[in-house]
Amino acid sequence: MGAGQRKKHLVVSHGGYTVNLDTEMKAKELRDLVVSALVLALAFGIALSGGFRAFNQPSILVIVIGMAMVAVSLGFVFHELGHRLVARRFGYFAEFIMWPMGLMVALGFSLFGFVFAAPGAVMIYPRATIWGTISPSREKIGLISIAGPATNICLGVVFLVLDVIQPALLFTLGARINIWLAVFNLIPFGPLDGAKIFRWNKGIWLIAIAGTGGLFAAERFFF
Numbered sequence: 001m002g003a004g005q006r007k008k009h010l011v012v013s014h015g016g017y018t019v020n021l022d023t024e025m026k027a028k029e030l031r032d033l034v035v036s037a038l039v040l041a042l043a044f045g046i047a048l049s050g051g052f053r054a055f056n057q058p059s060i061l062v063i064v065i066g067m068a069m070v071a072v073s074l075g076f077v078f079h080e081l082g083h084r085l086v087a088r089r090f091g092y093f094a095e096f097i098m099w100p101m102g103l104m105v106a107l108g109f110s111l112f113g114f115v116f117a118a119p120g121a122v123m124i125y126p127r128a129t130i131w132g133t134i135s136p137s138r139e140k141i142g143l144i145s146i147a148g149p150a151t152n153i154c155l156g157v158v159f160l161v162l163d164v165i166q167p168a169l170l171f172t173l174g175a176r177i178n179i180w181l182a183v184f185n186l187i188p189f190g191p192l193d194g195a196k197i198f199r200w201n202k203g204i205w206l207i208a209i210a211g212t213g214g215l216f217a218a219e220r221f222f223f
């Protein structure tokens, strides 16, 4: 496929206006991503510091939140961009939309020491053609969905390697949070990525959850 052809493929009409799928990102989407990343980092920081009790030691809480900013923001933003990139490569208009209620739930649960991460999602819109609209196939939805957890596994492994080379709490947290994000999103339930991968191909889902779960256990056991 030539460069010109590819470019043509990636410029699609959405809702009456034309967008370049490679470069287009609205200010609202950027804001949604930044706000979600910051709130999620706050929730992880509180949960990892022991929930309510964390506020008794504010100096430690601030350090853990600072580290979570790096680990969570990277993991979360790249997870969502992974979905968005694959969807756009398939020629679908896709954008991240924040879910304020999900962010409040994440903050609320963090006070009890755990995180329920549903800050929002990448929405994928049907493609408009002269014959009508085309929705992505089950296979394409599966591939778009697996891109998120796969990104977290890559980041998790990078943090693990860094932690082996130069042991540091930041790297341990980075590995733990990213592997956890992958495991959580692979749960085959509701709007989570796992449900869409499971519907597409149960074998691939099984390999993904077994590999990710194994890595999660190994990280807990050896690091």
Ligand SMILES: [Zn+2]
Residues within 6 Å of the ligand: 079, 083, 145, 148, 149, 185, 193
């Ligand atoms: Zn996802």
